[in-house]
Amino acid sequence: MPAPSRSKILTQEKSTTITDVRVIVSSPGRNFVTVKIVTESGIYGVGDATVNGREMAVATYLKEHVAPCLIGRNAHQIEDIWQYLYKGVYWRKGPINMACIAAVDMALWDIKGKVAGLPVYELLGGKSRRGVTVYAHATGDTVSDTLDRAGALIDQGFKAIRLQTSVPGLEGSYGVLGDKKDYFEQQSSRPLPPEQPWSTRKYMNSIEDLFREARARFGDDIAFTHDVHSRLTPIEAARLGKILEPYDLLFLEDAVAAENQDSYRIIREHTTTPLAIGEIYNTIWDCKEMIQNQWIDYIRTAATHAGGITGLRRIAEFAALFHVRIAPHGAPDLSPICHAAQAHLDLWAPNFGVQEYVGFGTEISNQVFSYDLSIQDGMIFVGDTPGLGVDFNEEAAADHPYKRSYLPVSRLEDGTLWSW
Numbered sequence: 001m002p003a004p005s006r007s008k009i010l011t012q013e014k015s016t017t018i019t020d021v022r023v024i025v026s027s028p029g030r031n032f033v034t035v036k037i038v039t040e041s042g043i044y045g046v047g048d049a050t051v052n053g054r055e056m057a058v059a060t061y062l063k064e065h066v067a068p069c070l071i072g073r074n075a076h077q078i079e080d081i082w083q084y085l086y087k088g089v090y091w092r093k094g095p096i097n098m099a100c101i102a103a104v105d106m107a108l109w110d111i112k113g114k115v116a117g118l119p120v121y122e123l124l125g126g127k128s129r130r131g132v133t134v135y136a137h138a139t140g141d142t143v144s145d146t147l148d149r150a151g152a153l154i155d156q157g158f159k160a161i162r163l164q165t166s167v168p169g170l171e172g173s174y175g176v177l178g179d180k181k182d183y184f185e186q187q188s189s190r191p192l193p194p195e196q197p198w199s200t201r202k203y204m205n206s207i208e209d210l211f212r213e214a215r216a217r218f219g220d221d222i223a224f225t226h227d228v229h230s231r232l233t234p235i236e237a238a239r240l241g242k243i244l245e246p247y248d249l250l251f252l253e254d255a256v257a258a259e260n261q262d263s264y265r266i267i268r269e270h271t272t273t274p275l276a277i278g279e280i281y282n283t284i285w286d287c288k289e290m291i292q293n294q295w296i297d298y299i300r301t302a303a304t305h306a307g308g309i310t311g312l313r314r315i316a317e318f319a320a321l322f323h324v325r326i327a328p329h330g331a332p333d334l335s336p337i338c339h340a341a342q343a344h345l346d347l348w349a350p351n352f353g354v355q356e357y358v359g360f361g362t363e364i365s366n367q368v369f370s371y372d373l374s375i376q377d378g379m380i381f382v383g384d385t386p387g388l389g390v391d392f393n394e395e396a397a398a399d400h401p402y403k404r405s406y407l408p409v410s411r412l413e414d415g416t417l418w419s420w
């Protein structure tokens with residue numbers, strides 16, 4: 001009788017047939033949707049499906065429409081399951097669908113790594129660098145508050161920093177957290193979306209001061225970014241890019257909402273300030289023209305929102321052809337599982353640029369999530385735990401039930417609804 005193949009032995013020893021798919025919505029400080037896929041051998045993987053403000057839609061989609069289709073499948077068939085959930089639903093793309101695919105995808109990579117006894121970055125092709133360079137956030141109510149926070153980050157070893165300051169005359173304008181611990185959502189005090197004012201004129205008249213003073217105080221060695229959060233029109237963004245050229249930004253983020261990708265051509269024609277976009281994109285199709293026309297420099301899609309490790313890897317490989325680098329979204333509305341998935345991918349991606357970093361978790365979320373990641377000298381270091389090196393404690397999560405919560409909305413001073 002011929003000897004059984006190695007894969008047969010592996011399958012028998014560690015059956016990767018999916019037996020259970022659990023979906024847990026918890027709020028350890030803020031809401032997260034977590035997927036846990038369990039295989040016959042008992043090996044399980046975890047994934048993040050958090051879509052800020054729409055958590056229950058994702059959870060229902062997963063429980064009702066995805067989980068039943070996964071039972072009995074082989075967890076090793078990551079690509080086939082990805083295609084099955086993408087092409088097989090008929091309704092392609094979309095934030096809810098893609099976040100569900102993403103969570104399943106992360107969990108399957110986690111399982112594959114655990115079965116192989118290797119961290120996921122090894123399965124992707126191995127390390128291309130020592131660690132993952134990050135940019136941290138400095139925000140404040142005044143330029144000097146923001147720069148004091150930036151100074152503290154520089155003292156801790158960060159070499160790239162996003163700078164945001166309140167716009168004078170616009171209380172609570174975007175990007176300014178102060179000492180709020182719950183990021184932008186104000187869960188307990190205001191469960192419905194808070195409203196904030198916006199004036200492009202006031203913003204344009206004040207923003208240059210921040211970067212002029214930052215360069216004067218910190219010199220030329222620190223990289224600075226700035227997030228416009230889609231508040232401008234293309235020609236306004238072009239003007240902002242020109243205003244900021246002397247301060248040599250690493251990139252200007254989300255200058256314009258770009259459902260119409262051609263908007264970035266207009267900005268590009270006027271300024272050499274590098275451009276980044278992508279945190280709300282779900283697939284390569286949302287940024288294909290911007291990438292292939294080289295209208296942007298960094299693509300910021302997140303593993304959770306753009307189809308998981310598999311989705312992000314596809315975007316990274318395509319972007320590499322056009323000198324576009326990846327700079328994945330790293331806000332706290334992504335769970336530590338997403339941060340880990342991205343850190344593994346960043347470590348491998350030949351065209352990695354920089355990773356956004358606002359901490360892996362908080363004191364409360366650390367009661368629920370554990371991860372094999374550390375930060376030192378402005379870099380993330382990924383441990384060699386097999387899989388993603390993350391875990392999710394379901395019992396601890398049960399102590400933190402879901403709380404409805406939304407991001408703010410933005411209105412012009414005359415009341416017109418604007419991009420937040």
Ligand code: KDG
Pocket residue numbers: 052184227229279329330331332333356407
């Ligand atoms: O939920 C919205 C946040 O993820 C977003 O406001 C953060 O723009 C953001 C960023 O760049 O981190």
Ligand code: MG
Pocket residue numbers: 227229253254279
């Ligand atoms: Mg952003």
